[in-house]
Amino acid sequence: MKHFAQLFTSLDETNKTNEKVKILKEYLACVSDTDKMHMLALFTGRNPKRQINSTQFRTWAIEASNIPAWLFEESYHVVGDLAETVALLLPDNENSSNKTLTEWIGEINALNNQPEVEKQHWLTQSWAMLDAQERFVFNKILTGSFRVGVSQNLVTKALADLTGLDAATLTHRLMGNWAPQTYQFEDLTHTDTALEDVSRPYPFFLAYPVQETSTVQKSPEALQSLLGDAQEWQAEWKWDGIRAQLIKRNGDIFIWSRGEDLATDKFPELHPFLHALPDGTVIDGEILSFRNGLPLPFAILQTRIGRKTLTKKILEESPVALIAYDCLEYAGEDIRYKTQTDRRQLLEGLQTVTPYPEVFRISELISFNSWEELTTIREQSRAMVAEGIMLKRKDAHYQVGRRRGDWWKWKIDPLSVDAVMIYAQKGHGRRADLYTDYTFAVWDGDKLVPFAKAYSGLTDTEINKVDAFVKRNTLEKFGPVRTVKPELVFEIGFEGINKSTRHKSGVALRFPRILRWRHDKPKEEADTIETLKALLGE
Numbered sequence: 001m002k003h004f005a006q007l008f009t010s011l012d013e014t015n016k017t018n019e020k021v022k023i024l025k026e027y028l029a030c031v032s033d034t035d036k037m038h039m040l041a042l043f044t045g046r047n048p049k050r051q052i053n054s055t056q057f058r059t060w061a062i063e064a065s066n067i068p069a070w071l072f073e074e075s076y077h078v079v080g081d082l083a084e085t086v087a088l089l090l091p092d093n094e095n096s097s098n099k100t101l102t103e104w105i106g107e108i109n110a111l112n113n114q115p116e117v118e119k120q121h122w123l124t125q126s127w128a129m130l131d132a133q134e135r136f137v138f139n140k141i142l143t144g145s146f147r148v149g150v151s152q153n154l155v156t157k158a159l160a161d162l163t164g165l166d167a168a169t170l171t172h173r174l175m176g177n178w179a180p181q182t183y184q185f186e187d188l189t190h191t192d193t194a195l196e197d198v199s200r201p202y203p204f205f206l207a208y209p210v211q212e213t214s215t216v217q218k219s220p221e222a223l224q225s226l227l228g229d230a231q232e233w234q235a236e237w238k239w240d241g242i243r244a245q246l247i248k249r250n251g252d253i254f255i256w257s258r259g260e261d262l263a264t265d266k267f268p269e270l271h272p273f274l275h276a277l278p279d280g281t282v283i284d285g286e287i288l289s290f291r292n293g294l295p296l297p298f299a300i301l302q303t304r305i306g307r308k309t310l311t312k313k314i315l316e317e318s319p320v321a322l323i324a325y326d327c328l329e330y331a332g333e334d335i336r337y338k339t340q341t342d343r344r345q346l347l348e349g350l351q352t353v354t355p356y357p358e359v360f361r362i363s364e365l366i367s368f369n370s371w372e373e374l375t376t377i378r379e380q381s382r383a384m385v386a387e388g389i390m391l392k393r394k395d396a397h398y399q400v401g402r403r404r405g406d407w408w409k410w411k412i413d414p415l416s417v418d419a420v421m422i423y424a425q426k427g428h429g430r431r432a433d434l435y436t437d438y439t440f441a442v443w444d445g446d447k448l449v450p451f452a453k454a455y456s457g458l459t460d461t462e463i464n465k466v467d468a469f470v471k472r473n474t475l476e477k478f479g480p481v482r483t484v485k486p487e488l489v490f491e492i493g494f495e496g497i498n499k500s501t502r503h504k505s506g507v508a509l510r511f512p513r514i515l516r517w518r519h520d521k522p523k524e525e526a527d528t529i530e531t532l533k534a535l536l537g538e
Contacts, residue, residue, distance in 0.1 A: 003031055004039060004101045005134040011150055020150055024158035033185035034102040040188075041180040042146055043155050045260070050144045051111035052119055057143060058082070060120050064127060065089040077480045080432020083139030087132050097129035105180075108142060153401060163189045168203075171400050176200035177262050201245040201256040202282065202328050202336065206402040207390060207409040220371035227371075227391065227408070234340065234394055235366040235374055237386040238409055239323055240298045240496070241288035242305075246270065246322065248277040249332075255287075268310070269320050273356035280332030281350065283324050284398075285363070290321035293358075295385045298510065299498040321359040324351060325390075328398060336398035340406075343398065363390075381412045387495065388412045414493035414511075415535055417527040418518055420448055421488045424470045425481050427455065435470040435482065436463055438514075440492055442505070444529040448486055451505035451532060452494070457514030466517075489518040489526050497536050507532050 007027045011020055028036055041047075052060075062072045067089065079085040099107075107126075111119055123142075130138055140146040153167070156174065160167040173188050176197055210226070227233060243258040253274040255264045264271075267287060277283075289296040296318070304310060304318050327347040328336055335343060351362045366389065368374040378389050388411035396406035419440035427436035437455040441448035458466065466488065473485035493515040500508035506529075 001099055001101055001104050001130065001134050001138065003027060005137045008137050008148060009133055011148060017154065020154050021158045024155060025162055028158060028162050032100065035100055036185050037180035037183060038101050038105055040174065042141065043148060043150060044152060044174055047141065047144050047146055048105050048108050051108055052123060052142060056116065060123055061086040064124050077426060078433065080426060080428040083143055083145060084136055086139055087136035090127050090135060093128055093131060096131060104138065165189060168400055171203045175203055175260060198249040198252065199247065199254045201247065203400040204243065204258050205399050205407060207407040208402060208404040210408050210410040220375050223371040230368065230371050232394055234392050235368060236363045236390045237384055238388045238390045238411065239286045239288055239295060240387045241286040241301060244285060244287050246274055246283045248274055248279060248281045251279065267320055269359055270322055273354055273360040276355055277350065278331065280329060282329035284326040284328055285322045285324040287320050287322055289318045291319060297385060297496060297498060321361055324360065324362050326398060339394065340392050340396045341394045378410065378412065414495055415497065416491050416493045416515055417442060417531055418489055418521055419492050420486045420523045420526045421484060421490060422448055422450060422486050423481055424484055434463055434467045440490065442527050442529055442532060449505050449529055451507060452492055452509050452512040454492060454512045454514050462517055486523055489521045489523055491515040491518055497532065499536065505529060505532065507536055
């Protein structure tokens with residue numbers, strides 16, 4: 001754990017890419033192969049199963065630190081991170097353990113089905129073996145909240161430098177359903193392609209947002225400057241569903257989400273068409289709720305996400321289909337090196353002969369002759385229940401991760417309303433001492449009705465100003481939440497709006513965020529609940 005805690009600290013202390021790669025390589029070169037795999041698992045989001053819940057963790061931490069519960073909670077609100085709070089409150093230790101990362105995670109996994117008294121004893125003894133920094137990292141792993149400011153690209157670059165394998169191969173081998181207990185370092189670094197896992201998906205190719213380029217305008221002239229000749233591009237609608245890869249290999253089928261969740265059992269409607277595909281086929285696409293040949297809003301699909309059991313009612317209310325974007329493997333061959341046009345032809349060939357065209361759909365190509373024409377077509381996005389337009393260079397290969405140049409997403413402008421901030425709460429991490437999480441309201445007659453929370457969109461300077469306002473204008477306190485004087489107005493943007501019986505306003509927003517601080521608008525001129533309902537009607 002000493003080496004791993006030092007790795008975490010060293011990475012946290014620099015924002016230089018080359019320095020991070022150097023730190024990763026030094027760690028990988030000095031630890032065992034099993035520690036390498038446990039480190040890679042943690043850095044790719046594969047935390048061990050949580051064995052101690054939050055209530056137990058807090059209760060036992062309060063006992064071990066020998067302080068009142070109220071003082072623990074106040075400390076937590078100041079620090080903003082439970083793992084760090086416990087690490088700071090526990091007394092310093094003179095002794096230190098030499099257990100490896102592998103040994104510690106083995107002990108965590110061994111807690112499964114152990115009685116509470118045994119878990120508490122083990123946790124207390126473990127804290128007594130670690131210094132403050134080791135305890136912090138240990139707590140992060142134990143609570144399932146381990147995060148590190150290093151992209152998977154940097155990890156694979158360090159691995160590639162160390163092993164001599166190319167980064168694309170390593171990225172592919174780190175995909176899928178693997179665990180460090182069974183996936184060995186030699187499995188990761190072998191040269192025999194016959195040993196590849198048949199269930200493993202390919203790394204997803206992600207589009208770059210047009211809006212994040214230096215070309216802020218969205219005019220035809222700006223697109224011409226950014227992308228060149230319109231005839232070199234194909235355009236498709238950008239759908240709002242679950243990005244997925246669907247695999248048929250060796251007679252077995254697999255459905256992987258972009259978050260690397262194996263979701264085969266979640267979409268039984270797709271199984272017949274998958275079984276009908278030729279062996280050695282991998283398709284990239286979007287899973288959406290569909291009815292009567294039309295896509296439904298994401299909120300409909302959301303009703304079945306996370307459900308352990310798919311009832312007949314859920315399947316009837318949220319039937320799904322696949323809109324296929326791309327073909328990544330054909331007749332057992334990785335065809336990502338082929339051009340976009342060639343891959344599209346193979347995909348169309350598969351879809352043409354399917355006996356299940358209602359669930360195996362293909363992403364429609366938008367016909368356009370100029371950027372001016374496509375700009376006009378894009379305005380129809382909401383009517384199509386789409387988020388905007390995807391632009392793909394016709395000669396593009398299928399790449400790994402987010403790459404600027406060949407795939408672009410040109411989303412429509414968000415819906416927006418002007419709202420009043422009424423509640424504020426402190427953030428987490430480096431913003432743990434600042435009020436950065438806000439609740440917003442619109443007018444319903446002479447009352448303000450809360451309808452959304454948002455915590456992104458402001459600059460650091462603006463956050464500091466809002467924080468100062470909250471501290472000067474707090475009206476009530478409810479634990480960490482502060483009711484503030486309703487005075488500040490912000491423009492809130494969001495991608496979609498749906499009815500909701502769980503919210504007092506009667507609506508729920510998709511991806512709300514702050515677009516700008518409306519210094520020019522008094523609270524009385526903020527929007528009303530009728531404004532939201534009108535957007536809902538649209």
